[in-house]
Amino acid sequence: SGSSPYGADWFEVTNTGTSAVAISGWRMDDNSNDFALSVVLNGVTSIAPGQSVIFIEGDATKATAFVNAWFNGTAPFGFTIGTYSGGGVGLSTGGDAVNLFDTSGNRVTGVGFGISTTGRTFDNTAGAGSTTLPLPLVSTLSTADVNGAFVAFDGIETGSPGTKTAPVIVSEVAPWGSGNATYAGDWFEVTNFGVSAVDITGWKMDDNSNSPVGAVVLNGVTSVAPGQSVVFIEGDATKAAAFVTAWFGGTAPTGFAIGTYGGSGVGLSTGGDGVNVFDAAGKRLTGVSFAASTTGVSFDNSAGLGSAISTLSVVGIAGAFVSGALELGSPGTTDPDVTLPTVTYSGNAGNYTIDQQVAITCRAADELAGSGIASTTCADIVGPAAGFGLGAHPFSATAIDNAGNTGTAAGSFTVAVTxxxxxxxxxxxxxxxxxxxxxxxxxxxxxxxxxxxxxxxxxxxxxxxxxxxxxxxxxxxxxxxxxxxxxxxxxxxxxxxxxxxxxxxx
Structure with a gap:
């Protein structure tokens, strides 16, 4: 709060599980460790598997200033930021703590820390935390190029806000390839939505068995650049070459990368299955599941979900096209949803007298080719003006799409008496x-x-x-x-x- 352009403390919460976590009504406190003194976390209602969410002390203005300082005003794909505020929850540079409580007052997790180093965040990629006191202490400082950390755009801060250790998602799946394509191989695509290259040496995949023991190694690609999408096909180099012929007439686009995998029990079923990705140590990083597929049309996960997917590729959306072999998908190309959803207020958002009815409607929407609205606080404002009382009445709402983009809108109406x-x-x-x-x-x-x-x-x-x-x-x-x-x-x-x-x- 005292040493950054945005002037606010912040912390990050990561969902290390395999399903989304609803956090509506969750609260935070510092080293008072007291639910009664805690304050509500605002602006985020759910955290997807593997997602990291920032909470900054302050309001939407502080959140915008944070994005400006760290990302030059344009946050990475999927970046999500919420807020909190209240008396007595400022974090001390001399040592403090962050406690998270659910709506019932149960401590979900918490960590403590000692004296901080200005400009460098504490890195808890190791996942320390406890539901009981005393809280474990974190002391590791963020270092550029370690665990996704980087130097902020402002040049004075180092950390990895909103960046998972492995910001890679399974962005496309074609489970019908082995039985219905000329190259006779199932395939999937992974995309790096982070801000730095990801070393995937030794990474493995498994189907819906979701077992690091039964997983097989991903071959042929050792690093995925920021924004890059890489295809992995079940088989060998011959299958990979046949894939390029089927999709691109034998000449792959510039930058196209394809790797392979193979082994027992990892074939993808057209009747429903999954793709799970593990690092070299066997830690699950991301994954998706899907139901019965449509032959010749891939599943499109440009929304960046880490759970069940069902959206099919559509020509012109997320880079999808029809190949010469009459297959529909976007292998090697991911056009992620980075457009903020819109929150629109309509009606009289101006002046009312006490005998009138307030009638302001709120609508949250995502772009036509977007990932869709995941959650919103948008609500109509209606009722007798007298019931709101005299004076100005500010209002605001937030909408979050399935890609994690957050849109907001605010306004105010005034009630007067004559x-x-x-x-x-x-x-x-x-x-x-x-x-x-x-x-x-x-x-x-x-x-x-x-x-x-x-x-x-x-x-x-x-x-x-x-x-x-x-x-x-x-x-x-x-x-x-x-x-x-x-x-x-x-x-x-x-x-x-x-x-x-x-x-x-x-």
């Missing part, structure tokens, strides 16, 4: 009373006249230039009138008090 609107609101509330509803038409007209007479006597004369003394007297007359309406059963006491408060604000 003599005419106060008279109208008085009539509206009287009309809603049970006593008024029991009258016949002639009786209703007669009581309407009583209300409008009060308005004419006490509210209409309140105009610019009226003396303070006369204005106070007129307001008193009105307040006594609505108090009498309440005594007679035409208003509730709460309604009478509300109208009196509005009158005092004239």
């Amino acid at each position: 003599p005419a609107s106060l008279c109208n609101l008085t009539l509206q509330l009287v009309h809603g009373s049970t006593k008024y509803q029991g009258l016949n038409a002639r009786q209703k007209a007669a009581f309407d006249s009583t209300v409008t007479s009060l308005c004419s006597a006490a509210l209409t004369p309140i105009k610019p230039g009226v003396s303070p003394a006369k204005k106070s007297l007129l307001i008193l007359v009105y307040r006594l009138g609505v108090k009498g309406f309440a005594a007679g059963g035409w208003l509730t006491k709460a309604q009478s008090d509300q109208l009196s408060a509005f009158a005092l604000a004239l």
